[in-house]
Amino acid sequence: MTVNILAVGDVNGSVGLELLSKKLRAVKKQKNIAFTVVNGENASVFGLTASQADAMFEAGADVVTLGNHTWDKREMLGYLEENRYILRPANFAPQNPGRGWGVFDTAFGDVCVINLIGRCHMDFAPDNPFFEADRILKQSAAKVTLVDMHAEATSEKQALGFYLDGRVSAVWGTHTHVQTSDAAVLPKGTGFITDLGMTGPVSSVIGIRPEQSISKFLGNPPQRYESAGGQAKLEGAVFEIDTETGRCLGAEPLRFME
Incomplete structure:
Protein backbone atom coordinates (compact mmCIF):
# COMPACT_ATOMS: atom_id res chain seq x y z
CA MET A 1 0.00 0.00 0.00
CA THR A 2 1.01 3.62 -0.34
CA VAL A 3 0.63 6.36 2.27
CA ASN A 4 1.24 10.10 2.35
CA ILE A 5 3.69 11.46 4.91
CA LEU A 6 3.60 15.15 5.81
CA ALA A 7 6.70 17.01 7.03
CA VAL A 8 6.00 20.53 8.37
CA GLY A 9 8.68 23.21 8.38
CA ASP A 10 9.90 25.00 11.51
CA VAL A 11 6.99 26.46 13.50
CA ASN A 12 7.97 30.06 14.20
CA GLY A 13 6.44 32.15 16.98
CA SER A 14 2.88 32.34 18.24
CA VAL A 15 1.62 33.18 14.73
CA GLY A 16 3.01 29.92 13.37
CA LEU A 17 1.70 27.85 16.26
CA GLU A 18 -1.76 29.40 15.97
CA LEU A 19 -1.93 28.60 12.25
CA LEU A 20 -0.76 25.03 12.88
CA SER A 21 -3.44 24.60 15.55
CA LYS A 22 -6.16 25.98 13.27
CA LYS A 23 -5.29 24.35 9.97
CA LEU A 24 -3.08 21.26 10.32
CA ARG A 25 -5.95 18.77 10.60
CA ALA A 26 -7.66 20.29 7.57
CA VAL A 27 -4.43 20.08 5.54
CA LYS A 28 -3.97 16.47 6.62
CA LYS A 29 -7.50 15.60 5.52
CA GLN A 30 -7.10 17.39 2.19
CA LYS A 31 -3.83 15.60 1.42
CA ASN A 32 -4.91 12.23 2.90
CA ILE A 33 -1.99 12.23 5.35
CA ALA A 34 -1.24 9.09 7.35
CA PHE A 35 1.66 10.39 9.47
CA THR A 36 2.91 13.89 10.32
CA VAL A 37 6.27 15.17 11.56
CA VAL A 38 6.52 18.81 12.69
CA ASN A 39 9.72 20.69 13.43
CA GLY A 40 8.86 22.79 16.48
CA GLU A 41 12.04 24.33 17.80
CA ASN A 42 11.15 27.98 17.03
CA ALA A 43 7.68 28.15 18.58
CA SER A 44 9.10 30.58 21.16
CA VAL A 45 11.31 32.08 18.41
CA PHE A 46 14.22 30.58 20.37
CA GLY A 47 13.19 27.12 21.55
CA LEU A 48 9.77 25.90 22.64
CA THR A 49 7.97 25.16 25.89
CA ALA A 50 6.27 21.99 27.02
CA SER A 51 2.85 23.58 26.59
CA GLN A 52 3.73 24.61 23.03
CA ALA A 53 4.87 21.07 22.26
CA ASP A 54 1.60 19.73 23.68
CA ALA A 55 -0.29 22.17 21.43
CA MET A 56 1.53 20.74 18.39
CA PHE A 57 0.47 17.22 19.29
CA GLU A 58 -3.08 18.43 19.89
CA ALA A 59 -2.98 20.09 16.45
CA GLY A 60 -2.20 16.76 14.80
CA ALA A 61 1.56 16.19 14.90
CA ASP A 62 2.55 12.56 15.42
CA VAL A 63 6.20 13.40 16.11
CA VAL A 64 7.89 16.74 16.87
CA LEU A 77 15.06 18.89 29.80
CA GLY A 78 12.50 16.87 31.74
CA TYR A 79 9.88 16.93 29.00
CA LEU A 80 12.28 15.31 26.54
CA GLU A 81 12.77 12.43 28.95
CA GLU A 82 9.04 11.98 29.54
CA ASN A 83 7.67 12.22 25.99
CA ARG A 84 9.11 9.78 23.45
CA TYR A 85 7.27 11.50 20.60
CA ILE A 86 9.49 14.57 20.72
CA LEU A 87 13.01 14.18 19.35
CA ARG A 88 16.19 16.23 19.72
CA PRO A 89 19.12 15.76 17.31
CA ALA A 90 20.51 12.24 17.66
CA ASN A 91 24.09 13.40 17.15
CA PHE A 92 24.10 15.60 20.25
CA ALA A 93 26.46 14.25 22.94
CA PRO A 94 24.97 11.06 24.41
CA GLN A 95 24.75 12.38 27.99
CA ASN A 96 22.05 14.86 26.95
CA PRO A 97 18.45 14.10 27.96
CA GLY A 98 15.89 12.80 25.52
CA ARG A 99 16.31 10.74 22.39
CA GLY A 100 17.20 11.49 18.79
CA TRP A 101 15.22 8.80 17.03
CA GLY A 102 12.36 6.46 17.59
CA VAL A 103 10.26 3.75 16.02
CA PHE A 104 6.54 4.51 16.13
CA ASP A 105 3.63 2.14 15.64
CA THR A 106 1.09 3.20 13.02
CA ALA A 107 -1.88 1.67 11.19
CA PHE A 108 0.44 0.90 8.26
CA GLY A 109 3.39 -0.49 10.24
CA ASP A 110 6.42 0.81 12.07
CA VAL A 111 7.86 4.22 11.16
CA CYS A 112 11.38 5.22 12.20
CA VAL A 113 11.96 8.97 12.58
CA ILE A 114 15.51 10.30 12.91
CA ASN A 115 16.42 13.86 13.92
CA LEU A 116 19.95 15.02 13.00
CA ILE A 117 21.77 18.34 13.15
CA GLY A 118 24.41 19.63 10.75
CA ARG A 119 27.87 20.88 11.63
CA CYS A 120 28.66 23.30 8.80
CA HIS A 121 28.36 26.95 9.96
CA MET A 122 26.69 25.92 13.21
CA ASP A 123 27.81 27.13 16.65
CA PHE A 124 28.65 23.80 18.25
CA ALA A 125 30.32 20.52 17.44
CA PRO A 126 27.93 17.54 17.51
CA ASP A 127 28.94 14.10 16.30
CA ASN A 128 29.09 13.45 12.56
CA PRO A 129 25.44 13.18 11.38
CA PHE A 130 26.40 10.82 8.53
CA PHE A 131 27.98 8.31 10.90
CA GLU A 132 25.13 8.73 13.39
CA ALA A 133 22.61 7.89 10.66
CA ASP A 134 24.59 4.73 9.88
CA ARG A 135 24.52 3.69 13.55
CA ILE A 136 20.78 4.20 13.85
CA LEU A 137 19.92 2.36 10.65
CA LYS A 138 21.77 -0.70 11.94
CA GLN A 139 19.42 -0.74 14.94
CA SER A 140 16.08 -0.17 13.21
CA ALA A 141 14.12 -2.73 11.22
CA ALA A 142 11.34 -0.33 10.19
CA LYS A 143 10.50 -0.32 6.49
CA VAL A 144 9.61 3.37 6.51
CA THR A 145 12.35 5.71 7.76
CA LEU A 146 12.13 9.51 7.81
CA VAL A 147 15.03 11.89 8.47
CA ASP A 148 14.89 15.55 9.55
CA MET A 149 18.30 17.13 8.87
CA HIS A 150 18.42 20.44 10.76
CA ALA A 151 21.31 22.26 9.09
CA GLU A 152 22.53 25.61 7.79
CA ALA A 153 24.37 24.53 4.65
CA THR A 154 22.31 23.38 1.69
CA SER A 155 25.28 21.30 0.55
CA GLU A 156 25.34 19.35 3.83
CA LYS A 157 21.61 18.62 3.58
CA GLN A 158 21.85 17.58 -0.06
CA ALA A 159 24.90 15.41 0.60
CA LEU A 160 23.07 13.57 3.38
CA GLY A 161 20.12 13.00 1.06
CA PHE A 162 22.31 11.29 -1.52
CA TYR A 163 24.26 9.47 1.20
CA LEU A 164 21.04 7.90 2.50
CA ASP A 165 19.41 7.45 -0.92
CA GLY A 166 17.91 3.97 -1.13
CA ARG A 167 18.34 3.36 2.60
CA VAL A 168 15.58 5.61 3.96
CA SER A 169 12.17 6.70 2.68
CA ALA A 170 12.62 10.47 2.90
CA VAL A 171 15.14 13.11 3.97
CA TRP A 172 14.17 16.74 4.44
CA GLY A 173 16.05 19.80 5.58
CA THR A 174 14.96 22.27 8.24
CA HIS A 175 16.50 25.34 9.96
CA THR A 176 16.90 27.88 7.15
CA HIS A 177 13.14 28.65 6.98
CA VAL A 178 13.06 29.25 3.21
CA GLN A 179 11.32 26.56 1.17
CA THR A 180 13.47 25.23 -1.68
CA SER A 181 12.18 24.24 -5.11
CA ASP A 182 13.94 20.85 -5.37
CA ALA A 183 11.42 18.37 -3.95
CA ALA A 184 12.14 15.11 -5.78
CA VAL A 185 12.66 11.39 -5.56
CA LEU A 186 16.38 10.66 -5.66
CA PRO A 187 17.72 7.96 -8.03
CA LYS A 188 17.52 5.07 -5.54
CA GLY A 189 14.07 5.89 -4.21
CA THR A 190 14.44 8.37 -1.35
CA GLY A 191 12.22 11.46 -1.23
CA PHE A 192 14.12 14.69 -0.65
CA ILE A 193 13.78 18.45 -0.27
CA THR A 194 16.65 20.71 0.84
CA ASP A 195 14.43 22.81 3.12
CA LEU A 196 10.76 22.55 4.04
CA GLY A 197 10.43 26.27 4.72
CA MET A 198 8.64 27.43 7.85
CA THR A 199 5.26 27.79 9.49
CA GLY A 200 5.11 31.40 10.58
CA PRO A 201 4.73 35.03 9.50
CA VAL A 202 4.72 35.74 5.77
CA SER A 203 6.07 39.30 5.90
CA SER A 204 9.29 38.55 7.75
CA VAL A 205 12.96 37.67 7.45
CA ILE A 206 12.88 33.94 8.27
CA GLY A 207 10.13 34.66 10.79
CA ILE A 208 11.68 37.73 12.41
CA ARG A 209 10.57 41.37 12.13
CA PRO A 210 12.36 42.66 8.98
CA GLU A 211 13.59 45.85 10.67
CA GLN A 212 15.39 43.80 13.31
CA SER A 213 17.19 41.73 10.72
CA ILE A 214 18.10 44.83 8.72
CA SER A 215 19.48 46.43 11.89
CA LYS A 216 21.75 43.45 12.47
CA PHE A 217 23.15 43.60 8.96
CA LEU A 218 23.76 47.34 9.32
CA GLY A 219 26.00 46.56 12.28
CA ASN A 220 23.81 48.12 14.98
CA PRO A 221 23.90 46.93 18.61
CA PRO A 222 22.29 43.48 18.98
CA GLN A 223 18.71 43.13 20.13
CA ARG A 224 16.56 40.15 20.99
CA TYR A 225 14.68 38.96 17.93
CA GLU A 226 10.88 39.08 17.90
CA SER A 227 8.44 37.19 15.69
CA ALA A 228 7.06 39.40 12.93
CA GLY A 229 3.40 38.59 13.45
CA GLY A 230 0.73 39.26 10.83
CA GLN A 231 -0.45 36.90 8.09
CA ALA A 232 0.89 33.36 8.43
CA LYS A 233 1.80 30.48 6.15
CA LEU A 234 2.29 26.74 6.68
CA GLU A 235 5.05 25.16 4.60
CA GLY A 236 6.33 21.63 4.28
CA ALA A 237 6.34 18.67 1.92
CA VAL A 238 4.28 15.57 1.21
CA PHE A 239 5.99 12.27 0.45
CA GLU A 240 4.12 9.32 -1.06
CA ILE A 241 5.66 6.16 0.40
CA ASP A 242 5.29 2.50 -0.57
CA THR A 243 4.99 0.80 2.83
CA GLU A 244 6.10 -2.59 1.48
CA THR A 245 9.44 -1.39 0.11
CA GLY A 246 9.91 1.87 2.04
CA ARG A 247 10.61 3.67 -1.23
CA CYS A 248 9.28 7.11 -2.04
CA LEU A 249 7.05 7.33 -5.12
CA GLY A 250 6.48 11.06 -5.13
CA ALA A 251 7.56 14.26 -3.36
CA GLU A 252 5.89 17.65 -3.55
CA PRO A 253 6.26 20.90 -1.62
CA LEU A 254 3.28 22.20 0.32
CA ARG A 255 2.34 25.79 1.15
CA PHE A 256 -0.85 26.91 2.82
CA MET A 257 -1.46 30.65 3.12
CA GLU A 258 -3.75 31.97 5.85
Whole structure:
Protein backbone atom coordinates (compact mmCIF):
# COMPACT_ATOMS: atom_id res chain seq x y z
CA MET A 1 0.00 0.00 0.00
CA THR A 2 1.01 3.62 -0.34
CA VAL A 3 0.63 6.36 2.27
CA ASN A 4 1.24 10.10 2.35
CA ILE A 5 3.69 11.46 4.91
CA LEU A 6 3.60 15.15 5.81
CA ALA A 7 6.70 17.01 7.03
CA VAL A 8 6.00 20.53 8.37
CA GLY A 9 8.68 23.21 8.38
CA ASP A 10 9.90 25.00 11.51
CA VAL A 11 6.99 26.46 13.50
CA ASN A 12 7.97 30.06 14.20
CA GLY A 13 6.44 32.15 16.98
CA SER A 14 2.88 32.34 18.24
CA VAL A 15 1.62 33.18 14.73
CA GLY A 16 3.01 29.92 13.37
CA LEU A 17 1.70 27.85 16.26
CA GLU A 18 -1.76 29.40 15.97
CA LEU A 19 -1.93 28.60 12.25
CA LEU A 20 -0.76 25.03 12.88
CA SER A 21 -3.44 24.60 15.55
CA LYS A 22 -6.16 25.98 13.27
CA LYS A 23 -5.29 24.35 9.97
CA LEU A 24 -3.08 21.26 10.32
CA ARG A 25 -5.95 18.77 10.60
CA ALA A 26 -7.66 20.29 7.57
CA VAL A 27 -4.43 20.08 5.54
CA LYS A 28 -3.97 16.47 6.62
CA LYS A 29 -7.50 15.60 5.52
CA GLN A 30 -7.10 17.39 2.19
CA LYS A 31 -3.83 15.60 1.42
CA ASN A 32 -4.91 12.23 2.90
CA ILE A 33 -1.99 12.23 5.35
CA ALA A 34 -1.24 9.09 7.35
CA PHE A 35 1.66 10.39 9.47
CA THR A 36 2.91 13.89 10.32
CA VAL A 37 6.27 15.17 11.56
CA VAL A 38 6.52 18.81 12.69
CA ASN A 39 9.72 20.69 13.43
CA GLY A 40 8.86 22.79 16.48
CA GLU A 41 12.04 24.33 17.80
CA ASN A 42 11.15 27.98 17.03
CA ALA A 43 7.68 28.15 18.58
CA SER A 44 9.10 30.58 21.16
CA VAL A 45 11.31 32.08 18.41
CA PHE A 46 14.22 30.58 20.37
CA GLY A 47 13.19 27.12 21.55
CA LEU A 48 9.77 25.90 22.64
CA THR A 49 7.97 25.16 25.89
CA ALA A 50 6.27 21.99 27.02
CA SER A 51 2.85 23.58 26.59
CA GLN A 52 3.73 24.61 23.03
CA ALA A 53 4.87 21.07 22.26
CA ASP A 54 1.60 19.73 23.68
CA ALA A 55 -0.29 22.17 21.43
CA MET A 56 1.53 20.74 18.39
CA PHE A 57 0.47 17.22 19.29
CA GLU A 58 -3.08 18.43 19.89
CA ALA A 59 -2.98 20.09 16.45
CA GLY A 60 -2.20 16.76 14.80
CA ALA A 61 1.56 16.19 14.90
CA ASP A 62 2.55 12.56 15.42
CA VAL A 63 6.20 13.40 16.11
CA VAL A 64 7.89 16.74 16.87
CA THR A 65 11.54 17.29 15.97
CA LEU A 66 13.95 19.94 17.23
CA GLY A 67 17.31 21.52 16.36
CA ASN A 68 19.88 24.03 17.56
CA HIS A 69 17.42 25.74 19.95
CA THR A 70 16.58 22.49 21.76
CA TRP A 71 18.01 23.68 25.09
CA ASP A 72 16.81 27.30 25.04
CA LYS A 73 13.88 26.51 27.34
CA ARG A 74 15.23 24.64 30.36
CA GLU A 75 11.85 23.10 31.18
CA MET A 76 12.32 20.91 28.11
CA LEU A 77 15.06 18.89 29.80
CA GLY A 78 12.50 16.87 31.74
CA TYR A 79 9.88 16.93 29.00
CA LEU A 80 12.28 15.31 26.54
CA GLU A 81 12.77 12.43 28.95
CA GLU A 82 9.04 11.98 29.54
CA ASN A 83 7.67 12.22 25.99
CA ARG A 84 9.11 9.78 23.45
CA TYR A 85 7.27 11.50 20.60
CA ILE A 86 9.49 14.57 20.72
CA LEU A 87 13.01 14.18 19.35
CA ARG A 88 16.19 16.23 19.72
CA PRO A 89 19.12 15.76 17.31
CA ALA A 90 20.51 12.24 17.66
CA ASN A 91 24.09 13.40 17.15
CA PHE A 92 24.10 15.60 20.25
CA ALA A 93 26.46 14.25 22.94
CA PRO A 94 24.97 11.06 24.41
CA GLN A 95 24.75 12.38 27.99
CA ASN A 96 22.05 14.86 26.95
CA PRO A 97 18.45 14.10 27.96
CA GLY A 98 15.89 12.80 25.52
CA ARG A 99 16.31 10.74 22.39
CA GLY A 100 17.20 11.49 18.79
CA TRP A 101 15.22 8.80 17.03
CA GLY A 102 12.36 6.46 17.59
CA VAL A 103 10.26 3.75 16.02
CA PHE A 104 6.54 4.51 16.13
CA ASP A 105 3.63 2.14 15.64
CA THR A 106 1.09 3.20 13.02
CA ALA A 107 -1.88 1.67 11.19
CA PHE A 108 0.44 0.90 8.26
CA GLY A 109 3.39 -0.49 10.24
CA ASP A 110 6.42 0.81 12.07
CA VAL A 111 7.86 4.22 11.16
CA CYS A 112 11.38 5.22 12.20
CA VAL A 113 11.96 8.97 12.58
CA ILE A 114 15.51 10.30 12.91
CA ASN A 115 16.42 13.86 13.92
CA LEU A 116 19.95 15.02 13.00
CA ILE A 117 21.77 18.34 13.15
CA GLY A 118 24.41 19.63 10.75
CA ARG A 119 27.87 20.88 11.63
CA CYS A 120 28.66 23.30 8.80
CA HIS A 121 28.36 26.95 9.96
CA MET A 122 26.69 25.92 13.21
CA ASP A 123 27.81 27.13 16.65
CA PHE A 124 28.65 23.80 18.25
CA ALA A 125 30.32 20.52 17.44
CA PRO A 126 27.93 17.54 17.51
CA ASP A 127 28.94 14.10 16.30
CA ASN A 128 29.09 13.45 12.56
CA PRO A 129 25.44 13.18 11.38
CA PHE A 130 26.40 10.82 8.53
CA PHE A 131 27.98 8.31 10.90
CA GLU A 132 25.13 8.73 13.39
CA ALA A 133 22.61 7.89 10.66
CA ASP A 134 24.59 4.73 9.88
CA ARG A 135 24.52 3.69 13.55
CA ILE A 136 20.78 4.20 13.85
CA LEU A 137 19.92 2.36 10.65
CA LYS A 138 21.77 -0.70 11.94
CA GLN A 139 19.42 -0.74 14.94
CA SER A 140 16.08 -0.17 13.21
CA ALA A 141 14.12 -2.73 11.22
CA ALA A 142 11.34 -0.33 10.19
CA LYS A 143 10.50 -0.32 6.49
CA VAL A 144 9.61 3.37 6.51
CA THR A 145 12.35 5.71 7.76
CA LEU A 146 12.13 9.51 7.81
CA VAL A 147 15.03 11.89 8.47
CA ASP A 148 14.89 15.55 9.55
CA MET A 149 18.30 17.13 8.87
CA HIS A 150 18.42 20.44 10.76
CA ALA A 151 21.31 22.26 9.09
CA GLU A 152 22.53 25.61 7.79
CA ALA A 153 24.37 24.53 4.65
CA THR A 154 22.31 23.38 1.69
CA SER A 155 25.28 21.30 0.55
CA GLU A 156 25.34 19.35 3.83
CA LYS A 157 21.61 18.62 3.58
CA GLN A 158 21.85 17.58 -0.06
CA ALA A 159 24.90 15.41 0.60
CA LEU A 160 23.07 13.57 3.38
CA GLY A 161 20.12 13.00 1.06
CA PHE A 162 22.31 11.29 -1.52
CA TYR A 163 24.26 9.47 1.20
CA LEU A 164 21.04 7.90 2.50
CA ASP A 165 19.41 7.45 -0.92
CA GLY A 166 17.91 3.97 -1.13
CA ARG A 167 18.34 3.36 2.60
CA VAL A 168 15.58 5.61 3.96
CA SER A 169 12.17 6.70 2.68
CA ALA A 170 12.62 10.47 2.90
CA VAL A 171 15.14 13.11 3.97
CA TRP A 172 14.17 16.74 4.44
CA GLY A 173 16.05 19.80 5.58
CA THR A 174 14.96 22.27 8.24
CA HIS A 175 16.50 25.34 9.96
CA THR A 176 16.90 27.88 7.15
CA HIS A 177 13.14 28.65 6.98
CA VAL A 178 13.06 29.25 3.21
CA GLN A 179 11.32 26.56 1.17
CA THR A 180 13.47 25.23 -1.68
CA SER A 181 12.18 24.24 -5.11
CA ASP A 182 13.94 20.85 -5.37
CA ALA A 183 11.42 18.37 -3.95
CA ALA A 184 12.14 15.11 -5.78
CA VAL A 185 12.66 11.39 -5.56
CA LEU A 186 16.38 10.66 -5.66
CA PRO A 187 17.72 7.96 -8.03
CA LYS A 188 17.52 5.07 -5.54
CA GLY A 189 14.07 5.89 -4.21
CA THR A 190 14.44 8.37 -1.35
CA GLY A 191 12.22 11.46 -1.23
CA PHE A 192 14.12 14.69 -0.65
CA ILE A 193 13.78 18.45 -0.27
CA THR A 194 16.65 20.71 0.84
CA ASP A 195 14.43 22.81 3.12
CA LEU A 196 10.76 22.55 4.04
CA GLY A 197 10.43 26.27 4.72
CA MET A 198 8.64 27.43 7.85
CA THR A 199 5.26 27.79 9.49
CA GLY A 200 5.11 31.40 10.58
CA PRO A 201 4.73 35.03 9.50
CA VAL A 202 4.72 35.74 5.77
CA SER A 203 6.07 39.30 5.90
CA SER A 204 9.29 38.55 7.75
CA VAL A 205 12.96 37.67 7.45
CA ILE A 206 12.88 33.94 8.27
CA GLY A 207 10.13 34.66 10.79
CA ILE A 208 11.68 37.73 12.41
CA ARG A 209 10.57 41.37 12.13
CA PRO A 210 12.36 42.66 8.98
CA GLU A 211 13.59 45.85 10.67
CA GLN A 212 15.39 43.80 13.31
CA SER A 213 17.19 41.73 10.72
CA ILE A 214 18.10 44.83 8.72
CA SER A 215 19.48 46.43 11.89
CA LYS A 216 21.75 43.45 12.47
CA PHE A 217 23.15 43.60 8.96
CA LEU A 218 23.76 47.34 9.32
CA GLY A 219 26.00 46.56 12.28
CA ASN A 220 23.81 48.12 14.98
CA PRO A 221 23.90 46.93 18.61
CA PRO A 222 22.29 43.48 18.98
CA GLN A 223 18.71 43.13 20.13
CA ARG A 224 16.56 40.15 20.99
CA TYR A 225 14.68 38.96 17.93
CA GLU A 226 10.88 39.08 17.90
CA SER A 227 8.44 37.19 15.69
CA ALA A 228 7.06 39.40 12.93
CA GLY A 229 3.40 38.59 13.45
CA GLY A 230 0.73 39.26 10.83
CA GLN A 231 -0.45 36.90 8.09
CA ALA A 232 0.89 33.36 8.43
CA LYS A 233 1.80 30.48 6.15
CA LEU A 234 2.29 26.74 6.68
CA GLU A 235 5.05 25.16 4.60
CA GLY A 236 6.33 21.63 4.28
CA ALA A 237 6.34 18.67 1.92
CA VAL A 238 4.28 15.57 1.21
CA PHE A 239 5.99 12.27 0.45
CA GLU A 240 4.12 9.32 -1.06
CA ILE A 241 5.66 6.16 0.40
CA ASP A 242 5.29 2.50 -0.57
CA THR A 243 4.99 0.80 2.83
CA GLU A 244 6.10 -2.59 1.48
CA THR A 245 9.44 -1.39 0.11
CA GLY A 246 9.91 1.87 2.04
CA ARG A 247 10.61 3.67 -1.23
CA CYS A 248 9.28 7.11 -2.04
CA LEU A 249 7.05 7.33 -5.12
CA GLY A 250 6.48 11.06 -5.13
CA ALA A 251 7.56 14.26 -3.36
CA GLU A 252 5.89 17.65 -3.55
CA PRO A 253 6.26 20.90 -1.62
CA LEU A 254 3.28 22.20 0.32
CA ARG A 255 2.34 25.79 1.15
CA PHE A 256 -0.85 26.91 2.82
CA MET A 257 -1.46 30.65 3.12
CA GLU A 258 -3.75 31.97 5.85
